[in-house]
Amino acid sequence: MSEPLTQNIQDYLKAIYGLTSEGGEASTTALAARLGIAPASVTGMVQKLAALQPPLVIYQKHQGALLTPEGERAALEVLRHHRLIEAWLVESLGYSWDAVHEEACKLEHVISEEFETRIAAALGHPVRDPHGAPIPSAALVMPSTNDVPLSSLRGGEKAVVRRVRCEDAPLLRHLESLGLVPGAILGVSDFSPYDDNLTLKIGSRKPVVLGASVTRNVFVEMMG
Amino acid sequence: MSEPLTQNIQDYLKAIYGLTSEGGEASTTALAARLGIAPASVTGMVQKLAALQPPLVIYQKHQGALLTPEGERAALEVLRHHRLIEAWLVESLGYSWDAVHEEACKLEHVISEEFETRIAAALGHPVRDPHGAPIPSAALVMPSTNDVPLSSLRGGEKAVVRRVRCEDAPLLRHLESLGLVPGAILGVSDFSPYDDNLTLKIGSRKPVVLGASVTRNVFVEMMG
DNA sequence: ACAATAATTTAGGTAAGACTAAATTATTCT
DNA sequence: AGAATAATTTAGTCTTACCTAAATTATTGT
Numbered sequence: 001m002s003e004p005l006t007q008n009i010q011d012y013l014k015a016i017y018g019l020t021s022e023g024g025e026a027s028t029t030a031l032a033a034r035l036g037i038a039p040a041s042v043t044g045m046v047q048k049l050a051a052l053q054p055p056l057v058i059y060q061k062h063q064g065a066l067l068t069p070e071g072e073r074a075a076l077e078v079l080r081h082h083r084l085i086e087a088w089l090v091e092s093l094g095y096s097w098d099a100v101h102e103e104a105c106k107l108e109h110v111i112s113e114e115f116e117t118r119i120a121a122a123l124g125h126p127v128r129d130p131h132g133a134p135i136p137s138a139a140l141v142m143p144s145t146n147d148v149p150l151s152s153l154r155g156g157e158k159a160v161v162r163r164v165r166c167e168d169a170p171l172l173r174h175l176e177s178l179g180l181v182p183g184a185i186l187g188v189s190d191f192s193p194y195d196d197n198l199t200l201k202i203g204s205r206k207p208v209v210l211g212a213s214v215t216r217n218v219f220v221e222m223m224g
Numbered sequence: 225m226s227e228p229l230t231q232n233i234q235d236y237l238k239a240i241y242g243l244t245s246e247g248g249e250a251s252t253t254a255l256a257a258r259l260g261i262a263p264a265s266v267t268g269m270v271q272k273l274a275a276l277q278p279p280l281v282i283y284q285k286h287q288g289a290l291l292t293p294e295g296e297r298a299a300l301e302v303l304r305h306h307r308l309i310e311a312w313l314v315e316s317l318g319y320s321w322d323a324v325h326e327e328a329c330k331l332e333h334v335i336s337e338e339f340e341t342r343i344a345a346a347l348g349h350p351v352r353d354p355h356g357a358p359i360p361s362a363a364l365v366m367p368s369t370n371d372v373p374l375s376s377l378r379g380g381e382k383a384v385v386r387r388v389r390c391e392d393a394p395l396l397r398h399l400e401s402l403g404l405v406p407g408a409i410l411g412v413s414d415f416s417p418y419d420d421n422l423t424l425k426i427g428s429r430k431p432v433v434l435g436a437s438v439t440r441n442v443f444v445e446m447m448g
Numbered sequence: 449a450c451a452a453t454a455a456t457t458t459a460g461g462t463a464a465g466a467c468t469a470a471a472t473t474a475t476t477c478t
Numbered sequence: 479a480g481a482a483t484a485a486t487t488t489a490g491t492c493t494t495a496c497c498t499a500a501a502t503t504a505t506t507g508t
Contacts, residue, residue, distance in 0.1 A: 027485080027486090028487085029484090029485065029486080037465090037467090038466075039486065039487090040469095040488080041465070042486095043486065044465080044487090044488095045465075045466095047487095048464095048465095061486075062485075062486060089339075093339070093342045093346065094342065095338075095342070099338065103336055103339060106334035106336075107331070107335075110331060112326070112330075114319075114323070115317070115327060118317045118318065230494090232495075252455075252456055252457085253454090253455065262497060263455075263457090264456080264457070265495070265496055267457055267458085268457090268458095269496090272495095286503065
């Protein structure tokens with residue numbers, strides 16, 4: 001552990017981790033889009049991250065960025081902060097799940113180890129945040145899950161909602177109004193291969209049709 | 225309300241407010257010392273603060289800095305954040321009073337209005353932080369007090385401790401071990417005009433002698 | 449009053465981290 | 479394969495906020 005990383009570097013690492021773990025690769029353009037800056041700026045920064053001692057990313061021209069073990073540790077630390085803070089804003093301060101992301105994005109960079117430890121203990125060492133995202137352990141290990149994208153289900157299958165991967169407040173409010181929150185039980189009434197729409201029965205509500213842009217970001221656990 | 229102020233600017237305003245309200249003037253050197261930077265850097269920044277629209281400080285060469293009403297509002301906002309956060313770290317997360325300052329210094333710049341509102345409500349809208357420092361109201365008015373420096377007391381007088389103005393963790397722990405905390409009742413047994421030492425009886429403990437460097441920073445309310 | 453000293457400001461420089469525009473390298477399509 | 483397009487990198491610039499060293503302005507002591 002050398003000196004503390006800047007907020008900026010933490011944001012890069014978080015973005016690289018996010019893109020990588022969402023199945024894609026952390027290309028210059030993708031990083032630029034996620035960070036809201038110009039691609040040229042990303043190139044420069046990623047080169048710097050690769051030149052640090054120890055290096056936080058592995059970088060070769062036109063190959064995007066890959067986290068080193070040190071880089072991944074740092075990313076998981078930030079992610080742990082972010083998700084613990086979200087959990088704690090909801091549990092202890094009564095925030096709604098659509099309001100916590102912005103606040104957590106700012107707080108995640110400035111809290112101390114002591115703070116992290118105290119809120120984790122106060123919450124009973126949660127393994128998921130309010131959206132169902134897994135919270136890395138204190139040892140910075142990402143807990144394993146049986147999460148499967150809702151978009152992979154087909155007619156007749158039943159499942160429990162485990163995670164809603166979304167940071168857009170209006171959309172989160174909408175999904176909540178549909179009952180599509182972690183813990184909800186749903187059944188797939190129909191699948192349309194033409195547009196990938198799913199018709200879902202969520203709890204005892206009347207059926208809704210959801211497109212792939214949503215169902216790809218909702219994760220469920222299949223029920224026997 | 226224009227755009228949000230940078231953390232940097234907030235720190236300058238806080239420092240100017242602090243120096244001014246501690247009776248001194250916010251000279252370039254004093255600010256530099258408090259902020260831990262070179263005097264030359266302060267000059268440049270203060271000039272910038274005075275050139276902002278609206279100006280946050282009034283500045284004339286060799287005269288130090290003075291907050292404008294807008295500057296004072298901004299300083300009080302940061303101070304309110306800082307002190308509410310300290311209170312809440314102690315009350316809700318079980319921090320000790322010597323550990324909250326550092327954390328609050330980082331958090332004060334990043335919390336939202338919603339966060340401020342929620343912790344203020346959760347704490348019952350406190351008027352003092354854990355060290356007894358007054359917390360500006362939501363309307364950014366500094367509450368008035370009857371606080372008087374302990375150093376102004378003389379033999380035979382009795383008082384209640386209201387505030388311990390100190391950010392040094394080891395010293396805070398020492399003062400706590402002496403019982404010198406907000407709410408404590410003390411009597412002055414003796415005053416030495418040669419070195420300004422006070423001999424104090426704190427609660428029912430055995431007397432202690434404290435120098436002016438401490439007693440100038442402890443504030444009390446006189447008892448009938 | 450006037451020299452010595454202290455405080456302050458100016459001038460010039462550095463480091464981060466962003467930007468744009470231009471050059472280069474990959475990829476895709478026919 | 480070769481051309482068109484897309485992605486990426488390079489080069490050069492900007493801003494912020496700090497620094498040091500030198501010049502200036504105030505203050506203090508005799």
